[in-house]
Amino acid sequence: MLELRRVNAGYGRARILFDLDLELRRGEVAALLGRNGAGKTTALKAAIGLLSSFSGKIIFNNRELNNLQPYQIARLGLAYVPEDRRIFTDLTVMENLEVGRQPRRAGAPHWTPQKLCELFPNLGRMRDRRGGSMSGGEQQMLTIARALMGNPVAILLDEPFEGLAPLIVDRIAKTIRELKREGLSVLLSEQNLRFARLVADRACIIEKGRLCYAGTMAALDADPALRERYLSV
Amino acid sequence: MSYSSILIQFLNGLASASSLFLVAAGLSLIFGVTRIVNFAHGSLYMLGMYLAVWLAERVGFWAAVPLAAAIVALFGSVVEISLLRRIYKAPELLQLLATFALLLVIKDAALWIWGPEDLLGPRAPGFTGAVGIAGGAFPQYELLLIVLGPVVFVFLQLILSKTRWGILVRAATQDREMASALGVNQRWLFTGVFVLGALLAGLGGALQVPREPANLMVDLTVISDAFVVVVVGGLGSIPGAFLAALLIAEIKAFCIGLGFSEATLVMEFMVMAAVLVLRPWGLLGRMPAEARGAGTAQQPLARPSPRLLRMLVALVAALALVPLASGGYTLVLLTDVLIFALFAVSLHFIMGPAGLYSFGHAAYFGLGAYAAGILFLQGKMPMELALALAPLAAGFGALVFGWFCVRLSGVYSAMLTLAFAQIVWSAAFQWDALTGGSNGIVGIWPAPWLASKTAYYFLTLLFCALGISFLWKAIYSPFGYALRAGRDSPLRADAIGIDVRAAQWAAFAIAGLAAGISGALYAFSKGSISPEAMGIQRSVDGLVMVMLGGIQTLTGPVWGAALYTWLQDAAARNIDYWRALVGIVILALVLAVPQGLGTLVQGRK
Amino acid sequence: MSVLAVNGLSKAFGGVRAVSGVSFAVDAGELLAMIGPNGAGKSTCFNMINGQLAPDSGSIELEGKSLVGKAPREICRSGVGRTFQVTATFGSMTVRENVQLALLSHARAQGSLFSSMEESFLDEAHKLLQQVGMREQADRQCALLAYGDLKRVELAVALASRPRLLLMDEPTAGMAPAERGALMQLAAGLARGEKIAVLFTEHDMDVVFGHADRVIVLADGELIAEGSPTEVRANAQVRSVYLGGEYGDA
CATH class of the missing domain: 1.10.3470 (ABC transporter involved in vitamin B12 uptake, BtuC)
Incomplete structure (x- = not known):
């Protein structure tokens, strides 16, 4: 579905990704694990085109994304939910959804504000609230809903559980599982293995901008040495 | 000073505020989305004036006004597509310089087409009389302008809040990058905003024709007034522009009305200074996002050999x-x-x-x-x-x-x-x-x-x-x-x-x-x-x-x-x-x- | 007495507590690492110490003198050097000029119109560049340096103001893994040699455990652990909130 091949990327001349290889397969939920600063956010930004990579290839649905603008990538059906949510704070909930709206796409679930309000009942109750006056959890739901309005086939979630109350974490986790059932491929970045385990089928661990493990969640669970090496303090 | 003359001055101020607002609002909108300050915005206003005078002789005043605004808007789209679109990623200084150059070209083009003499426009048919207000006479046309400013303001607010286009404009003003990651193609959004801005400037100019002859100096007068309005009101804020246009126009009206026309500039300056000291980003403005790095800034300045x-x-x-x-x-x-x-x-x-x-x-x-x-x-x-x-x-x-x-x-x-x-x-x-x-x-x-x-x-x-x-x-x-x-x-x-x-x-x-x-x-x-x-x-x-x-x-x-x-x-x-x-x-x-x-x-x- | 003493530091943004009641101290010649998950309050803490944010309550003292309420510029003047997460140097100048300007500023001569930059503090600048291993590249323009070298220049610039405290915000971010150890070794050597207290944040655990004398851990704005790298590593709470989840005890 989405593949990064030997991607080098960074900000200015600071390099964050070093020959990173990464793969998201059709219909799966993959967790991109790694510590703060390992390059998870950079990898996702490079994929959606917000950061141009120095070298390497990024392929989505058999199309090369390297020279495309973010809006073109989004229109190919790759959605992005940023870490800091980036809600349009001056816009209402409904207006935020409107910004994300794209035409119906063959082979992808079709989302309407009504359907999204069923998925996130909270949003339905605050249709005319301004984004800036919502809580962190509500903003997180809104930013996922906004991305879904583009009827994507795959979605990138950057630390979707970050800073959320346990109850909301469960809510979001349930949503991600529902998205998978609807046929979406999901790549989420996460620092915390506990959260990743709630949703992910497969795990990729990156460290210092390089892929250092890729395998099933179960295999990772069964290998304490591996966890100790990359994830433990 | 009598009560009635105060009222008349106040109304005069309101009338001037309207056309000031039209220009400033367009400037503000364009900047909000494209991050380019259009120095040639006053020139679009000037074009509106000349076109209205020229057209009024041929099709009559009331047809000339919308027609002039439309032609200016069309011209705006040509400018955006052929010029601005190529320099959105250029260093800021270059962008400023380019719109500045545009100002020069338009000025000379107007000189070439319409000559150096001021062009006196017609009066607005149906609005040539005066209305008695508090014992004084007040031109009907000025009253029309007073109404028009708020009408355009409400109209703009409606477009921005109710249409998909307006929502996208507001989203892009706040976070262009995120809007683009959601599939919004900025290209046409930018063109649209520029055309709307040009339309407003052209309209402002055309409507000014019965009050002031079309002249070659108006581009700079208007753009610097609009800058003051936008700086005072807050760059990118339409309500801010409205408020500031009222404030500046009233100050001018009263200074002129009281016979201190020399004091106008001083007062204008004092108001601007006061606002900037108290609210550096304007009355309703916010701190601008980080300026992009200028492309040429990091070049060394070699010591002379x-x-x-x-x-x-x-x-x-x-x-x-x-x-x-x-x-x-x-x-x-x-x-x-x-x-x-x-x-x-x-x-x-x-x-x-x-x-x-x-x-x-x-x-x-x-x-x-x-x-x-x-x-x-x-x-x-x-x-x-x-x-x-x-x-x-x-x-x-x-x-x-x-x-x-x-x-x-x-x-x-x-x-x-x-x-x-x-x-x-x-x-x-x-x-x-x-x-x-x-x-x-x-x-x-x-x-x-x-x-x-x-x-x-x-x-x-x-x-x-x-x-x-x-x-x-x-x-x-x-x-x-x-x-x-x-x-x-x-x-x-x-x-x-x-x-x-x-x-x-x-x-x-x-x-x-x-x-x-x-x-x-x-x-x-x-x-x-x-x-x-x-x-x-x-x-x-x-x-x-x-x-x-x-x-x-x-x-x-x-x-x-x-x-x-x-x-x-x-x-x-x-x-x-x-x-x-x-x-x-x-x-x-x-x-x-x-x-x-x-x-x-x-x-x- | 500690060089830096932070007591009961708190900061909230719009009602949300970002940092609450954090206290710690750094001694001369000591490297203290501050770690914790994203959003734990590390940057907020850092920005209060360097003057970019004003704390809601609590005290920050540098050798007994309060830093609270001072501008970043004044904090530098009181003896705090900084390196940034994304290097900040003067790209249009040479490496040497970067250091010279910092030395001039330290001597409060940065406003002079009549002296020549060329001769100002030349020996001192060369000495500092020697220390960070950039003497050979003194004539190169900063904008053209490799990223790792830029980090070294930044270190020399920070040291030019003879700081008693050095704040390093993710000193190895953006560097190739192989360069990271070398930079930290350099910083540690300088700090110990000159008796400078160093406080740094870092995501690379090899750097933290390889170079810090002590480690403090923040989570949800609070200090949850403090101790030697070995102690912190073994701390169950740290393991639970930071990476690795609840694995230690599963």
Whole structure:
């Protein structure tokens, strides 16, 4: 579905990704694990085109994304939910959804504000609230809903559980599982293995901008040495 | 003052506020989404005026107004697609310069099409009478304008809040990058916003026709008023623009109505100053997002080699020998070249090392020139004393204006420099008693021992050589490095204890002082001074000289000044549309090398 | 007495507590690492110490003198050097000029119009560049340096103001893994040699455990652990909130 091949990327001349290889397969939920600063956010930004990579290839649905603008990538059906949510704070909930709206796409679930309000009942109750006056959890739901309005086939979630109350974490986790059932491929970045385990089928661990493990969640669970090496303090 | 005349003045203010709002709202909208300050926005307004007058004779006034606005909007789309679209990623300074060049081209185009005379427009059929209000008579048409402003305001708010397009515009204003990651194609959004802005400006101009004849000066008057409104109201905020337009227009109306038209500018300035001190980003504005790194900022400014220094000394020596070989005309031209070399170097001092944009450097040139004339004629000072003291006036002006300019970032600051320059220009233009108004001051002649062309040439050479070497030396002094530090990385400069604002403020004052010297020399060399000498055109001249020579070079501005002054002297007398030519050259350069003219001249250092 | 003493530091943004009641101290010649998950309050803490944010309550003292309410510029003047997460140097100048300007500023001569930059503090600048291993590249323009070298220049610039405290915000971010150890070794050597207290944040655990003398851990704005790298590593709470989840005890 989405593949990064030997991607080098960074900000200015600071390099964050070093020959990173990464793969998201059709219909799966993959967790991109790694510590703060390992390059998870950079990898996702490079994929959606917000950061141009120095070298390497990024392929989505058999199309090369390297020279495309973010809006073109989004229109190919790759959605992005940023870490800091980036809600349009001056816009209402409904207006935020409107910004994300794209035409119906063959082979992808079709989302309407009504359907999204069923998925996130909270949003339905605050249709005319301004984004800036919502809580962190509500903003997180809104930013996922906004991305879904583009009827994507795959979605990138950057630390979707970050800073959320346990109850909301469960809510979001349930949503991600529902998205998978609807046929979406999901790549989420996460620092915390506990959260990743709630949703992910497969795990990729990156460290210092390089892929250092890729395998099933179960295999990772069964290998304490591996966890100790990359994830433990 | 009676109750009724207060009311009438108040209504007058409301009527003026409407057209001011139309222009400022468009400017604000365009900036919000594209991050480009459209210096040519006043020109679109001017086009609206001329088109309305011209069309009204053919199709009648009421058909002419929407038609003129539509043509201006169409023109806007052409400008956006053919010009702006190519420079959205260019350095900020280049974007500003490009729209500035556009202003020059439009001005000359209007001159070519409609001639230099003001064009009187028709009165609006159906609204030619007056209404009795509180015992006074008030024109019906003004009432119509009063209603129109709020109507357009509400209409804009509706578009922005109710349509998908408006929602996308607001989203892109807040976070372009995120909007694009959600599949929003900015291209057409930008075009649309620019067209809407142009439409509003054209409409504003067309509606102004019954109140004011179409003229070639209105572009700058309007754009500097709009800048003041936008700075006061907050860049990017439509309600802010509405509020500020009301505020500024009312202040003007009352100052004029009370018979203190000279005080208008002072009041306007005071209001702007007060707002900026209390709310640096305007009444309803917010702190702008981080300015993008300017593409040319990180280029080194090489220390002059011993060889270059020897060459410069030889050049000065050669210049000192010129009077032996040639006379009159050459000396006058060389005197001009020297004066403008100092002017360009002083502008370069703040634009290059300090990275501050000034689109109104002529203000300090003019302050120096006018101070020289006023001290000499009205202060009855000896010429030598007047020449020595006049630059201080310019330095003082730069100190006052600079205090505000260094508090704001890039484009905000650039708008402010232009607004200040326009204020100084209008003061000179309006304050008949002191400045002689549009005629200026005549009879500013040097002392007898300097009266000959040769003697004055030597004086100019001495002052300019000293001034330029002082400024160049300052660039390589610790102070100059501190300026560059503040430009390269304000964060780091702060972290090693440099007060960036204080350094920039000082640089502003020094540059103002130096420009003042060139202005004072200019006044005594010509024997007269008029507002034209400090108009926006002079500021543009300075910018072109600096850009011609290369902003990241040391001696570039001198060569730029020499080339430009010579060209102007040779061509301006033969080519009617010299300004447009300059504008077209700038536009061609910007389009050919959108990443900065600096890249062109790099090899030449 | 500690060089830096932070007591009961708190900061809230719009009612949300970002940092609450954090206290710690750094001694001369000591390297203290501050770690914790994203959003734990590390940057907020850092920005209060360097003056970019004003704390709601609590005290920050540098050798007994309060830093609260001072601007970043004044904090530098009181003896705090900084390096930034994304290097901040003066790109248009040479390596040497970067250091010279910092030295001039330290001597409060950065506003001089009449002296020449060329000769100012030349020996001192060369000595500092020697210390960070950049003497050979003194004439190169900063904008053209490799990223790792830029980090070294930044270190020299920070040291030019003779700081008693050095704040390093993610000192190895953006560097190739192989360069990271070398930079930290350099910083540690200088700090110990000159008796400078160092406080740094870092995501690379090899850097933290390889170079810090002590480690403090923040989570949800609070200090949850403090101790030697070995102690912190073994701390169950740290393991639970930071990486690795609840694995230690699963």
